[in-house]
Amino acid sequence: MKWYITKRLLWTLVAAWIALSLTFGMLAASPNQGQMQATMSCAAVGEDPEECREDFRERNNLDAPITERYTNYMINMVTLNWGWSESRSQDVIGAILSAWPYTAQYAIPVLLISTVIGYGLGLYSAYKPYTKTDYAASFVSFFGISIPNFWFALILILLLGVPLDIIPTYYNSGVPVQQGWFSLTNFQQLLIPTFVLLTASLAFQMRYCRAQAIEQMNQEFVKVAKAKGASDYRLMIWHVLRMAAVPLSTSLVSRLLAVFWGGSVIIEQIFAIPGLGLLSFTALVEQDTPLILGTTVIGVLLAILGNLVEDLAYVVLDPRIDYGDR
Amino acid sequence: MATDSFENIDWDDQEVSTINVSRTTFVELGLFALLLGAFLYDYLIIQNEGPLVANWDVLSTDWLFIATLITMFFHIVLPLYQNPRMRRFYWNRFKKNQIAVLAGVFLVFIFVVGVVGPIVMDPPEVRFTNRIVPPAGITATIGGATKTGTMAAPLGTDAKGRSILKLVVYGMRVSMQVGLIATTFTVVIGALVGAVAALATAIDVGWLDEVLMRYVDIQAVFPSFLLLLLLVYLFGAQLWIIIMVYSLLSWEGVARTVRGEALQRSSEAYVTAALASGANMMYVVRRHLIPNSANSIIISATVSIPGFILGEAGLAFLGFSDPTVFSWGRTISNGQTNLSQAWWISTIPGIFLFLTVLSFYYVGEALRDAMDPRQQVDSGGGGL
Numbered sequence: 001m002k003w004y005i006t007k008r009l010l011w012t013l014v015a016a017w018i019a020l021s022l023t024f025g026m027l028a029a030s031p032n033q034g035q036m037q038a039t040m041s042c043a044a045v046g047e048d049p050e051e052c053r054e055d056f057r058e059r060n061n062l063d064a065p066i067t068e069r070y071t072n073y074m075i076n077m078v079t080l081n082w083g084w085s086e087s088r089s090q091d092v093i094g095a096i097l098s099a100w101p102y103t104a105q106y107a108i109p110v111l112l113i114s115t116v117i118g119y120g121l122g123l124y125s126a127y128k129p130y131t132k133t134d135y136a137a138s139f140v141s142f143f144g145i146s147i148p149n150f151w152f153a154l155i156l157i158l159l160l161g162v163p164l165d166i167i168p169t170y171y172n173s174g175v176p177v178q179q180g181w182f183s184l185t186n187f188q189q190l191l192i193p194t195f196v197l198l199t200a201s202l203a204f205q206m207r208y209c210r211a212q213a214i215e216q217m218n219q220e221f222v223k224v225a226k227a228k229g230a231s232d233y234r235l236m237i238w239h240v241l242r243m244a245a246v247p248l249s250t251s252l253v254s255r256l257l258a259v260f261w262g263g264s265v266i267i268e269q270i271f272a273i274p275g276l277g278l279l280s281f282t283a284l285v286e287q288d289t290p291l292i293l294g295t296t297v298i299g300v301l302l303a304i305l306g307n308l309v310e311d312l313a314y315v316v317l318d319p320r321i322d323y324g325d326r
Numbered sequence: 327m328a329t330d331s332f333e334n335i336d337w338d339d340q341e342v343s344t345i346n347v348s349r350t351t352f353v354e355l356g357l358f359a360l361l362l363g364a365f366l367y368d369y370l371i372i373q374n375e376g377p378l379v380a381n382w383d384v385l386s387t388d389w390l391f392i393a394t395l396i397t398m399f400f401h402i403v404l405p406l407y408q409n410p411r412m413r414r415f416y417w418n419r420f421k422k423n424q425i426a427v428l429a430g431v432f433l434v435f436i437f438v439v440g441v442v443g444p445i446v447m448d449p450p451e452v453r454f455t456n457r458i459v460p461p462a463g464i465t466a467t468i469g470g471a472t473k474t475g476t477m478a479a480p481l482g483t484d485a486k487g488r489s490i491l492k493l494v495v496y497g498m499r500v501s502m503q504v505g506l507i508a509t510t511f512t513v514v515i516g517a518l519v520g521a522v523a524a525l526a527t528a529i530d531v532g533w534l535d536e537v538l539m540r541y542v543d544i545q546a547v548f549p550s551f552l553l554l555l556l557l558v559y560l561f562g563a564q565l566w567i568i569i570m571v572y573s574l575l576s577w578e579g580v581a582r583t584v585r586g587e588a589l590q591r592s593s594e595a596y597v598t599a600a601l602a603s604g605a606n607m608m609y610v611v612r613r614h615l616i617p618n619s620a621n622s623i624i625i626s627a628t629v630s631i632p633g634f635i636l637g638e639a640g641l642a643f644l645g646f647s648d649p650t651v652f653s654w655g656r657t658i659s660n661g662q663t664n665l666s667q668a669w670w671i672s673t674i675p676g677i678f679l680f681l682t683v684l685s686f687y688y689v690g691e692a693l694r695d696a697m698d699p700r701q702q703v704d705s706g707g708g709g710l
Contacts, residue, residue: 015543015544015547018544019544019548023556026556026557026560027560030560030561138691142684142687142688142691143684145632145683145687146632146680146683146684146687147680147683148636148639148640148643148655148658148676148679148680148683149640150639150640150643150655150658150659151658151672151676151679151680154658154661154662154665154672154676155673155676157665158665158666158669158673253547257547257549258549258550258551261549261551261552262551262637262640265551265552265555265644266640266643266644269644270662280552280555281644284555284559284646285645287559292556292559295552296552296553296555296556299549299552300548300549300552300553303547303548303549304547306547307543307547
């Protein structure tokens with residue numbers, strides 16, 4: 001098992017290296033937006049665009065051989081020297097560090113609530129499949145998956161935010177600084193964004209848990225437990241959920257990250273929450289290449305790290321898995 | 327989908343040769359050649375300037391869409407038409423879910439209107455004299471002036487005076503193009519990779535399986551929406567680029583499903599027999615493994631369509647999609663500024679987007695119930 005964990009850690013490093021290299025490759029292969037912008041802004045003030053282009057290339061070391069640029073890029077990435085964000089006049093790491101609490105304040109509750117309630121409803125659906133309750137639960141989850149979160153947010157603003165004054169329609173980022181993260185005002189203004197994201201991730205968790213639990217319901221050990229007189233509660237939680245947790249955990253992080261990276265960019269843009277999503281959105285709008293690179297790499301690294309945690313959870317959850325050959 | 331029963335096997339078609347072309351395949355290849363020819367003519371000879379046929383200037387996404395439709399016709403519609411027994415069997419199981427039947431009818435409607443609508447209807451045009459008019463029969467106060475909608479624009483107009491009805495119809499085509507093209511590409515890539523990986527394990531080239539599936543693992547954890555934003559930023563926002571990038575980043579689900587399915591199949595006697603009589607790897611994959619995993623492929627494909635549609639709409643909402651196409655996401659985003667005055671601009675396209683996505687999920691669910699032999703469809707209710 002130690003060997004498995006070591007191998008898994010090494011694999012994480014390899015995956016991170018591949019991801020970083022791919023990002024470098026994409027940046028190198030694409031037309032350089034920064035250079036185009038520099039040239040255009042020079043032409044706008046009447047300087048020689050060609051000279052500016054040369055200047056830009058020299059400043060960013062673009063004429064160096066590709067191997068040298070690759071080495072520099074990798075060293076900068078590893079030493080957390082992620083460059084300077086022109087649009088925010090701040091270094092990229094600093095911008096990310098100041099943004100993440102705004103995302104975490106709603107992301108963590110959404111994660112916890114959607115997992116607990118989603119698994120609960122999923123197990124209940126699996127316990128009595130093809131009944132009225134199951135169909136109702138199915139409808140709710142299809143609704144949650146299908147409704148576009150940006151549209152849902154607008155509808156909620158229209159229905160709740162506009163007529164009711166107590167629910168703010170956009171986020172005031174001064175509140176956590178003045179009144180604290182856990183103040184009532186902060187809670188109020190996070191209500192709609194959290195609810196919108198919750199519907200989507202809750203539905204995902206529920207669908208998936210139901211499917212996995214139904215697979216387990218037909219297994220021998222469930223019948224044995226039933227025959228031995230295990231109560232419904234014990235049967236579902238102790239036997240079915242325990243086994244379903246193995247496949248569930250393998251996709252938990254990647255699914256949630258997919259919901260978030262899609263969702264948080266959109267939600268933070270609608271409600272003006274200055275978190276990681278809005279950071280990458282403004283970076284794209286302002287064409288701020290170092291910041292775009294930084295936010296993308298953070299996302300990818302989080303995903304790889306999450307994958308590692310999932311695989312380690314395997315070891316704890318399913319003692320039957322053989323680690324000899326993996 | 328080709329489930330040959332004993333009676334209707336065309337024995338001429340069963341020769342173990344890789345360059346054996348049946349009549350339908352021949353027609354299909356012919357159509358693709360024709361399409362390629364027209365494409366080359368459009369791009370090389372008339373340099374994509376001016377319309378190609380009559381008034382219709384075929385654009386890059388349209389080429390991909392036509393190719394997708396040809397593929398779908400020859401691999402879904404035609405086999406179903408030629409095999410009435412199979413058609414009846416699946417239809418009997420499918421129609422037990424009444425909501426899914428309704429959803430299917432709705433999707434056919436969206437598809438037909440989306441394909442035909444933009445041909446017979448002029449594109450939405452900007453008319454500032456006609457700004458923010460409510461839907462027919464509804465009276466609203468906009469900026470102090472009271473307006474009542476007329477049948478000139480049955481669903482009202484947006485802040486630039488474009489008819490919402492036209493925006494919705496043009497948006498149908500965009501959504502269908504995104505969903506169908508991207509799914510076709512993910513199915514082709516995913517099925518190929520999955521089947522090759524499974525067969526590699528079966529014929530003792532385990533390293534190939536390991537390499538392919540490890541790559542699939544990496545791709546699965548990659549946040550594709552974020553990466554899509556990056557790529558759109560780097561390579562420009564054109565609809566066909568978005569579709570291609572999206573599908574290149576999302577085939578891992580199909581690959582995993584097909585690998586799992588094909589792994590079971592590749593230990594079957596008929597694969598051993600085919601390999602023993604000298605069939606090469608691609609032949610076994612194409613002839614045995616992929617057709618026999620068709621059910622799971624179709625199920626996972628149907629479920630992935632709405633994901634693509636939502637993804638493109640989200641991208642368009644953020645303003646990163648192709649500015650030349652009328653995506654629903656963009657119309658919703660444009661309505662955001664006038665939300666409290668003119669609710670119809672964002673709401674109406676949103677309802678269509680929501681119902682389209684919901685319908686795909688319902689149809690996918692019913693297809694799973696109908697095609698997966700492990701599922702027992704009970705006669706009661708079905709759906710809600």
